[in-house]
Amino acid sequence: MLTYLVRYPSAALLFVQLLGILLYPFMENTPLGRAAFGAFGVVVLVLALRIVNRSPTLHPLAFLMAAAILGLTLAVELTAVPGLRLALVVIESMFYFYAAAGLIGYMMEDQRTTTDELFAVGATFTLLAWAFAYAYAACQLVAPGSFVANLQPDEPRSWMELLFLSVTVLSGVGLGDILPLRPVARALVMLEEIAGLMYIALVVSRVIGLTIRR
Template identity: 55%
Template sequence: MTEPRFPFLRWGAMLRRHPSALLLGAQLLSLLLYPLMDDTPRGRVLFGAVALVVVPLAVWVVRRSPSVNWIAWALALPAISLSLIAIAFDMPRVLAWSSVLEAALYFYAAGGLISYMLHDHRVTADELFAAGATFTLLAWGFAYAYFVCQAWYPDSFTGLVHPERPRRWIELLYLSFTTLSGVGIGDILPINAPARVLVMLEQFAGVGYIAAVVSRLIGLSILRQQRDNLG
Protein backbone atom coordinates (compact mmCIF):
# COMPACT_ATOMS: atom_id res chain seq x y z
CA MET A 1 0.00 0.00 0.00
CA THR A 2 1.53 3.32 -1.10
CA GLU A 3 1.67 6.35 1.14
CA PRO A 4 -0.37 9.45 0.13
CA ARG A 5 1.73 12.03 -1.71
CA PHE A 6 0.54 15.06 0.20
CA PRO A 7 1.27 15.55 3.92
CA PHE A 8 -2.30 16.55 4.80
CA LEU A 9 -3.54 13.29 3.26
CA ARG A 10 -1.08 11.35 5.41
CA TRP A 11 -2.31 13.23 8.49
CA GLY A 12 -5.91 12.52 7.53
CA ALA A 13 -5.20 8.82 7.13
CA MET A 14 -3.42 8.72 10.48
CA LEU A 15 -6.32 10.44 12.26
CA ARG A 16 -8.78 8.01 10.72
CA ARG A 17 -6.68 5.16 12.11
CA HIS A 18 -6.15 6.84 15.48
CA PRO A 19 -9.20 9.02 16.29
CA SER A 20 -8.50 8.64 20.00
CA ALA A 21 -5.21 10.48 19.51
CA LEU A 22 -7.08 13.49 18.10
CA LEU A 23 -9.47 13.55 21.05
CA LEU A 24 -6.60 13.23 23.54
CA GLY A 25 -4.69 16.03 21.81
CA ALA A 26 -7.74 18.31 21.82
CA GLN A 27 -8.36 17.65 25.52
CA LEU A 28 -4.75 18.40 26.44
CA LEU A 29 -4.71 21.52 24.24
CA SER A 30 -7.85 22.78 25.93
CA LEU A 31 -6.00 22.56 29.26
CA LEU A 32 -3.65 25.22 27.92
CA LEU A 33 -6.62 27.42 26.95
CA TYR A 34 -8.57 27.14 30.20
CA PRO A 35 -6.36 29.62 32.11
CA LEU A 36 -7.63 32.26 29.65
CA MET A 37 -11.25 31.49 30.58
CA ASP A 38 -12.08 33.91 33.34
CA ASP A 39 -15.34 35.71 34.08
CA THR A 40 -14.97 38.12 31.15
CA PRO A 41 -17.02 37.92 27.92
CA ARG A 42 -13.86 36.82 26.07
CA GLY A 43 -13.47 33.93 28.47
CA ARG A 44 -17.08 32.85 27.99
CA VAL A 45 -16.69 32.91 24.19
CA LEU A 46 -13.51 30.84 24.46
CA PHE A 47 -15.27 28.37 26.74
CA GLY A 48 -18.00 27.91 24.14
CA ALA A 49 -15.44 27.51 21.34
CA VAL A 50 -13.68 24.71 23.21
CA ALA A 51 -17.02 22.93 23.71
CA LEU A 52 -17.76 23.24 19.98
CA VAL A 53 -14.51 21.39 19.23
CA VAL A 54 -14.19 18.82 22.01
CA VAL A 55 -17.80 17.63 22.22
CA PRO A 56 -18.07 16.65 18.50
CA LEU A 57 -14.67 14.93 18.80
CA ALA A 58 -16.01 12.90 21.71
CA VAL A 59 -19.00 11.92 19.57
CA TRP A 60 -16.70 10.95 16.69
CA VAL A 61 -14.64 8.69 18.92
CA VAL A 62 -17.81 7.03 20.26
CA ARG A 63 -18.86 6.40 16.66
CA ARG A 64 -15.62 4.52 16.07
CA SER A 65 -16.28 2.36 19.14
CA PRO A 66 -19.05 -0.25 19.54
CA SER A 67 -21.36 2.26 21.30
CA VAL A 68 -24.58 3.61 19.83
CA ASN A 69 -23.88 6.86 18.02
CA TRP A 70 -27.34 8.46 18.21
CA ILE A 71 -27.20 8.57 22.01
CA ALA A 72 -24.01 10.62 21.84
CA TRP A 73 -25.55 13.11 19.41
CA ALA A 74 -28.74 13.28 21.50
CA LEU A 75 -26.55 14.47 24.38
CA ALA A 76 -24.11 16.60 22.39
CA LEU A 77 -26.44 18.78 20.31
CA PRO A 78 -28.61 20.12 23.17
CA ALA A 79 -25.51 20.45 25.37
CA ILE A 80 -23.77 22.70 22.85
CA SER A 81 -26.95 24.67 22.15
CA LEU A 82 -27.69 25.30 25.84
CA SER A 83 -24.05 26.20 26.49
CA LEU A 84 -24.02 28.82 23.73
CA ILE A 85 -27.37 30.26 24.89
CA ALA A 86 -26.17 30.45 28.49
CA ILE A 87 -22.92 32.15 27.51
CA ALA A 88 -24.56 34.58 25.07
CA PHE A 89 -27.34 35.66 27.44
CA ASP A 90 -25.50 35.18 30.76
CA MET A 91 -27.89 32.54 32.13
CA PRO A 92 -26.13 30.49 34.84
CA ARG A 93 -29.08 28.14 35.36
CA VAL A 94 -29.11 27.17 31.68
CA LEU A 95 -25.34 26.63 31.86
CA ALA A 96 -25.87 24.21 34.73
CA TRP A 97 -28.30 22.15 32.66
CA SER A 98 -25.93 22.13 29.70
CA SER A 99 -23.25 20.88 32.09
CA VAL A 100 -25.52 18.00 33.09
CA LEU A 101 -25.70 16.92 29.45
CA GLU A 102 -21.97 17.43 28.90
CA ALA A 103 -21.14 15.34 31.96
CA ALA A 104 -23.42 12.58 30.64
CA LEU A 105 -21.79 12.81 27.20
CA TYR A 106 -18.26 12.56 28.58
CA PHE A 107 -19.19 9.60 30.76
CA TYR A 108 -20.90 7.94 27.81
CA ALA A 109 -17.89 8.55 25.55
CA ALA A 110 -15.58 7.17 28.26
CA GLY A 111 -17.76 4.06 28.49
CA GLY A 112 -17.62 3.68 24.70
CA LEU A 113 -13.82 3.87 24.71
CA ILE A 114 -13.57 1.37 27.57
CA SER A 115 -15.80 -1.02 25.60
CA TYR A 116 -13.58 -0.44 22.55
CA MET A 117 -10.43 -1.26 24.53
CA LEU A 118 -11.93 -4.41 26.05
CA HIS A 119 -13.56 -5.90 22.96
CA ASP A 120 -10.59 -8.13 22.04
CA HIS A 121 -7.23 -9.34 23.29
CA ARG A 122 -5.10 -7.30 20.90
CA VAL A 123 -3.61 -3.95 21.85
CA THR A 124 -3.37 -1.40 19.03
CA ALA A 125 -1.76 2.02 19.00
CA ASP A 126 -5.19 3.66 18.94
CA GLU A 127 -6.20 1.73 22.07
CA LEU A 128 -3.18 3.15 23.88
CA PHE A 129 -4.27 6.65 22.86
CA ALA A 130 -7.79 5.69 23.94
CA ALA A 131 -6.49 4.86 27.43
CA GLY A 132 -5.26 8.45 27.82
CA ALA A 133 -8.36 9.93 26.19
CA THR A 134 -10.63 7.94 28.51
CA PHE A 135 -8.83 9.32 31.55
CA THR A 136 -9.38 12.89 30.34
CA LEU A 137 -13.03 12.17 29.50
CA LEU A 138 -13.64 10.87 33.03
CA ALA A 139 -11.87 13.90 34.49
CA TRP A 140 -13.96 16.33 32.43
CA GLY A 141 -17.15 14.41 33.20
CA PHE A 142 -16.63 14.65 36.94
CA ALA A 143 -15.56 18.30 36.64
CA TYR A 144 -18.91 19.07 34.99
CA ALA A 145 -20.63 17.08 37.74
CA TYR A 146 -18.83 19.23 40.33
CA PHE A 147 -19.92 22.36 38.45
CA VAL A 148 -23.55 21.22 38.56
CA CYS A 149 -23.24 20.30 42.24
CA GLN A 150 -21.92 23.76 43.05
CA ALA A 151 -24.74 25.40 41.04
CA TRP A 152 -27.46 23.36 42.77
CA TYR A 153 -25.85 23.23 46.22
CA PRO A 154 -23.99 26.48 46.93
CA ASP A 155 -20.95 26.26 49.20
CA SER A 156 -20.25 22.70 48.01
CA PHE A 157 -16.51 23.35 47.76
CA THR A 158 -13.94 25.48 49.50
CA GLY A 159 -10.27 26.18 48.95
CA LEU A 160 -7.17 27.63 50.52
CA VAL A 161 -7.47 30.76 48.35
CA HIS A 162 -10.65 32.82 48.87
CA PRO A 163 -12.50 29.98 50.64
CA GLU A 164 -15.81 31.87 50.70
CA ARG A 165 -16.28 32.25 46.90
CA PRO A 166 -17.54 29.58 44.45
CA ARG A 167 -14.81 27.57 42.80
CA ARG A 168 -13.95 28.50 39.23
CA TRP A 169 -14.10 25.97 36.40
CA ILE A 170 -10.32 25.47 36.29
CA GLU A 171 -10.33 24.76 40.03
CA LEU A 172 -13.07 22.13 39.66
CA LEU A 173 -11.21 20.52 36.76
CA TYR A 174 -8.03 20.55 38.84
CA LEU A 175 -9.91 18.87 41.71
CA SER A 176 -11.19 16.25 39.28
CA PHE A 177 -7.73 15.43 37.91
CA THR A 178 -6.15 15.18 41.36
CA THR A 179 -9.01 13.00 42.62
CA LEU A 180 -9.11 10.67 39.62
CA SER A 181 -5.33 10.20 39.64
CA GLY A 182 -5.29 9.47 43.38
CA VAL A 183 -3.00 12.41 44.14
CA GLY A 184 -5.53 14.28 46.28
CA ILE A 185 -3.52 17.42 47.02
CA GLY A 186 -6.27 18.87 49.22
CA ASP A 187 -6.24 22.60 48.46
CA ILE A 188 -9.77 22.29 46.98
CA LEU A 189 -12.14 20.45 49.33
CA PRO A 190 -15.76 19.20 49.22
CA ILE A 191 -17.64 20.40 52.30
CA ASN A 192 -21.20 19.08 51.95
CA ALA A 193 -22.66 15.62 51.44
CA PRO A 194 -23.44 15.77 47.67
CA ALA A 195 -19.96 17.06 46.84
CA ARG A 196 -18.28 14.45 49.02
CA VAL A 197 -20.32 11.67 47.40
CA LEU A 198 -19.18 12.84 43.96
CA VAL A 199 -15.56 12.89 45.10
CA MET A 200 -15.86 9.37 46.51
CA LEU A 201 -17.42 8.14 43.25
CA GLU A 202 -14.54 9.63 41.29
CA GLN A 203 -11.99 8.04 43.61
CA PHE A 204 -13.68 4.68 43.03
CA ALA A 205 -13.76 5.28 39.26
CA GLY A 206 -10.06 6.18 39.20
CA VAL A 207 -8.96 3.07 41.11
CA GLY A 208 -11.26 0.85 39.04
CA TYR A 209 -10.05 2.32 35.74
CA ILE A 210 -6.40 1.74 36.60
CA ALA A 211 -7.06 -1.77 37.92
CA ALA A 212 -9.43 -3.03 35.24
CA VAL A 213 -8.42 -1.22 32.05
CA VAL A 214 -4.90 0.20 32.20
CA SER A 215 -3.40 -2.87 33.89
CA ARG A 216 -5.06 -5.07 31.24
CA LEU A 217 -3.56 -3.06 28.39
CA ILE A 218 -0.13 -3.21 30.03
CA GLY A 219 -0.42 -6.97 30.55
CA LEU A 220 -1.51 -7.62 26.94
CA SER A 221 1.32 -5.40 25.64
CA ILE A 222 3.87 -7.37 27.67
CA LEU A 223 2.45 -10.69 26.41
CA ARG A 224 2.62 -9.49 22.81
CA GLN A 225 6.22 -8.40 23.25
CA GLN A 226 7.12 -11.78 24.79
CA ARG A 227 5.48 -13.61 21.87
CA ASP A 228 7.37 -11.42 19.38
CA ASN A 229 10.65 -12.18 21.16
CA LEU A 230 9.95 -15.91 21.15
CA GLY A 231 8.92 -15.83 17.52
Protein backbone atom coordinates in the same frame (compact mmCIF):
# COMPACT_ATOMS: atom_id res chain seq x y z
CA MET B 1 1.52 15.58 13.08
CA LEU B 2 -1.89 16.35 11.58
CA THR B 3 -1.86 13.09 9.62
CA TYR B 4 -1.02 11.19 12.79
CA LEU B 5 -3.89 12.80 14.71
CA VAL B 6 -6.33 12.05 11.88
CA ARG B 7 -5.19 8.43 11.75
CA TYR B 8 -5.56 7.95 15.52
CA PRO B 9 -8.74 9.69 16.80
CA SER B 10 -7.99 8.82 20.42
CA ALA B 11 -4.64 10.60 20.13
CA ALA B 12 -6.38 13.67 18.70
CA LEU B 13 -8.88 13.78 21.57
CA LEU B 14 -6.12 13.34 24.16
CA PHE B 15 -3.98 16.04 22.53
CA VAL B 16 -6.84 18.56 22.39
CA GLN B 17 -7.85 18.00 26.00
CA LEU B 18 -4.27 18.33 27.23
CA LEU B 19 -4.01 21.51 25.17
CA GLY B 20 -7.18 22.72 26.87
CA ILE B 21 -5.57 22.31 30.30
CA LEU B 22 -2.89 24.76 29.18
CA LEU B 23 -5.36 27.22 27.62
CA TYR B 24 -8.22 27.21 30.14
CA PRO B 25 -6.47 29.56 32.62
CA PHE B 26 -6.46 32.26 29.91
CA MET B 27 -10.13 31.75 28.96
CA GLU B 28 -11.98 32.32 32.22
CA ASN B 29 -11.78 36.01 33.06
CA THR B 30 -12.71 37.87 29.86
CA PRO B 31 -15.73 37.76 27.49
CA LEU B 32 -13.45 36.90 24.57
CA GLY B 33 -11.85 34.14 26.61
CA ARG B 34 -15.23 32.69 27.52
CA ALA B 35 -16.22 32.73 23.85
CA ALA B 36 -12.99 30.90 23.02
CA PHE B 37 -13.77 28.45 25.82
CA GLY B 38 -17.14 27.71 24.21
CA ALA B 39 -15.57 27.22 20.78
CA PHE B 40 -12.92 24.95 22.26
CA GLY B 41 -15.64 22.94 23.97
CA VAL B 42 -17.31 22.38 20.59
CA VAL B 43 -14.03 21.00 19.20
CA VAL B 44 -13.75 18.56 22.12
CA LEU B 45 -17.39 17.61 21.60
CA VAL B 46 -16.85 16.81 17.92
CA LEU B 47 -13.75 14.74 18.67
CA ALA B 48 -15.60 12.85 21.41
CA LEU B 49 -18.43 12.10 18.98
CA ARG B 50 -15.89 10.72 16.54
CA ILE B 51 -14.59 8.46 19.28
CA VAL B 52 -18.10 7.28 20.20
CA ASN B 53 -18.77 6.50 16.55
CA ARG B 54 -15.95 3.92 16.69
CA SER B 55 -17.19 2.31 19.91
CA PRO B 56 -19.88 -0.36 20.47
CA THR B 57 -22.37 2.03 22.09
CA LEU B 58 -25.70 3.57 21.12
CA HIS B 59 -24.62 6.30 18.70
CA PRO B 60 -28.01 8.13 18.39
CA LEU B 61 -28.02 8.79 22.14
CA ALA B 62 -24.57 10.40 21.92
CA PHE B 63 -25.61 12.65 19.03
CA LEU B 64 -28.81 13.59 20.87
CA MET B 65 -26.84 14.67 23.95
CA ALA B 66 -24.34 16.56 21.78
CA ALA B 67 -27.18 18.45 20.08
CA ALA B 68 -28.69 19.29 23.48
CA ILE B 69 -25.30 20.60 24.67
CA LEU B 70 -24.92 22.88 21.65
CA GLY B 71 -28.48 24.19 21.99
CA LEU B 72 -28.17 24.83 25.72
CA THR B 73 -24.76 26.49 25.26
CA LEU B 74 -26.30 29.03 22.89
CA ALA B 75 -29.30 29.50 25.18
CA VAL B 76 -27.09 30.14 28.22
CA GLU B 77 -25.05 32.74 26.31
CA LEU B 78 -28.07 34.52 24.81
CA THR B 79 -30.62 34.35 27.64
CA ALA B 80 -30.75 34.47 31.40
CA VAL B 81 -33.32 31.75 32.01
CA PRO B 82 -32.80 30.17 35.46
CA GLY B 83 -31.83 26.53 35.42
CA LEU B 84 -30.33 26.46 31.93
CA ARG B 85 -26.73 26.38 33.15
CA LEU B 86 -27.53 23.55 35.55
CA ALA B 87 -29.16 21.56 32.74
CA LEU B 88 -26.14 22.25 30.53
CA VAL B 89 -23.50 21.02 32.98
CA VAL B 90 -25.59 17.95 33.87
CA ILE B 91 -25.91 16.92 30.22
CA GLU B 92 -22.23 17.67 29.61
CA SER B 93 -21.31 15.42 32.53
CA MET B 94 -23.57 12.66 31.19
CA PHE B 95 -22.09 12.98 27.69
CA TYR B 96 -18.49 12.69 28.89
CA PHE B 97 -19.36 9.69 31.07
CA TYR B 98 -21.04 8.15 28.03
CA ALA B 99 -18.02 8.86 25.81
CA ALA B 100 -15.68 7.38 28.43
CA ALA B 101 -17.83 4.25 28.60
CA GLY B 102 -17.72 4.05 24.81
CA LEU B 103 -13.93 4.23 24.81
CA ILE B 104 -13.70 1.55 27.49
CA GLY B 105 -15.95 -0.67 25.34
CA TYR B 106 -13.73 0.08 22.35
CA MET B 107 -10.64 -1.05 24.27
CA MET B 108 -12.32 -4.14 25.74
CA GLU B 109 -14.15 -5.50 22.69
CA ASP B 110 -11.31 -7.74 21.43
CA GLN B 111 -8.14 -9.49 22.56
CA ARG B 112 -5.63 -7.26 20.82
CA THR B 113 -4.24 -3.81 21.50
CA THR B 114 -3.77 -1.28 18.71
CA THR B 115 -1.85 1.99 18.78
CA ASP B 116 -5.11 3.94 18.89
CA GLU B 117 -6.27 1.90 21.88
CA LEU B 118 -3.09 2.83 23.74
CA PHE B 119 -3.94 6.49 23.21
CA ALA B 120 -7.51 5.66 24.23
CA VAL B 121 -6.19 4.80 27.71
CA GLY B 122 -5.15 8.43 28.20
CA ALA B 123 -8.19 9.86 26.40
CA THR B 124 -10.54 7.87 28.64
CA PHE B 125 -8.81 9.26 31.71
CA THR B 126 -9.31 12.83 30.50
CA LEU B 127 -12.95 12.13 29.58
CA LEU B 128 -13.61 10.83 33.09
CA ALA B 129 -11.86 13.86 34.59
CA TRP B 130 -14.00 16.21 32.50
CA ALA B 131 -17.17 14.28 33.38
CA PHE B 132 -16.58 14.54 37.11
CA ALA B 133 -15.58 18.21 36.79
CA TYR B 134 -18.96 18.94 35.21
CA ALA B 135 -20.62 16.88 37.95
CA TYR B 136 -18.84 19.08 40.51
CA ALA B 137 -20.06 22.18 38.65
CA ALA B 138 -23.64 20.88 38.84
CA CYS B 139 -23.22 20.12 42.55
CA GLN B 140 -21.93 23.64 43.13
CA LEU B 141 -24.95 25.14 41.38
CA VAL B 142 -27.41 23.04 43.37
CA ALA B 143 -25.62 23.43 46.70
CA PRO B 144 -23.51 26.62 46.84
CA GLY B 145 -20.48 26.30 49.07
CA SER B 146 -19.94 22.65 48.21
CA PHE B 147 -16.24 23.26 47.60
CA VAL B 148 -13.86 25.56 49.42
CA ALA B 149 -10.30 26.66 48.66
CA ASN B 150 -7.60 28.65 50.42
CA LEU B 151 -8.02 31.57 48.03
CA GLN B 152 -11.41 33.32 48.08
CA PRO B 153 -13.10 30.59 50.13
CA ASP B 154 -16.55 32.21 49.87
CA GLU B 155 -16.52 32.39 46.05
CA PRO B 156 -17.79 29.64 43.73
CA ARG B 157 -14.96 27.56 42.34
CA SER B 158 -14.00 28.25 38.72
CA TRP B 159 -14.00 25.62 35.99
CA MET B 160 -10.21 25.34 36.15
CA GLU B 161 -10.34 24.75 39.90
CA LEU B 162 -12.99 22.05 39.53
CA LEU B 163 -11.02 20.38 36.74
CA PHE B 164 -7.89 20.52 38.90
CA LEU B 165 -9.80 18.86 41.73
CA SER B 166 -11.13 16.18 39.38
CA VAL B 167 -7.72 15.31 37.92
CA THR B 168 -6.04 15.15 41.33
CA VAL B 169 -8.78 12.92 42.75
CA LEU B 170 -8.99 10.61 39.72
CA SER B 171 -5.22 10.18 39.59
CA GLY B 172 -5.04 9.48 43.33
CA VAL B 173 -2.48 12.19 44.11
CA GLY B 174 -4.69 13.98 46.64
CA LEU B 175 -7.15 16.85 46.90
CA GLY B 176 -4.67 19.73 46.97
CA ASP B 177 -6.05 23.01 48.30
CA ILE B 178 -9.69 22.42 47.27
CA LEU B 179 -11.90 20.52 49.70
CA PRO B 180 -15.48 19.23 49.47
CA LEU B 181 -17.67 20.40 52.33
CA ARG B 182 -21.24 19.36 51.57
CA PRO B 183 -22.26 15.67 51.82
CA VAL B 184 -23.16 15.45 48.12
CA ALA B 185 -19.81 16.95 47.14
CA ARG B 186 -17.97 14.45 49.33
CA ALA B 187 -20.00 11.60 47.82
CA LEU B 188 -19.00 12.67 44.31
CA VAL B 189 -15.34 12.86 45.34
CA MET B 190 -15.51 9.36 46.83
CA LEU B 191 -17.12 8.02 43.67
CA GLU B 192 -14.34 9.53 41.57
CA GLU B 193 -11.69 8.03 43.84
CA ILE B 194 -13.29 4.59 43.39
CA ALA B 195 -13.60 5.13 39.62
CA GLY B 196 -9.92 6.05 39.34
CA LEU B 197 -8.87 2.97 41.29
CA MET B 198 -11.11 0.64 39.26
CA TYR B 199 -9.98 2.17 35.97
CA ILE B 200 -6.32 1.45 36.75
CA ALA B 201 -7.03 -2.00 38.16
CA LEU B 202 -9.39 -3.27 35.45
CA VAL B 203 -8.88 -1.35 32.21
CA VAL B 204 -5.28 -0.11 32.20
CA SER B 205 -3.90 -3.39 33.55
CA ARG B 206 -5.76 -5.34 30.83
CA VAL B 207 -4.45 -3.11 28.04
CA ILE B 208 -0.89 -3.38 29.39
CA GLY B 209 -1.23 -7.15 29.65
CA LEU B 210 -2.43 -7.47 26.05
CA THR B 211 0.38 -5.18 24.89
CA ILE B 212 3.01 -7.33 26.62
CA ARG B 213 1.46 -10.49 25.18
CA ARG B 214 1.55 -9.02 21.69
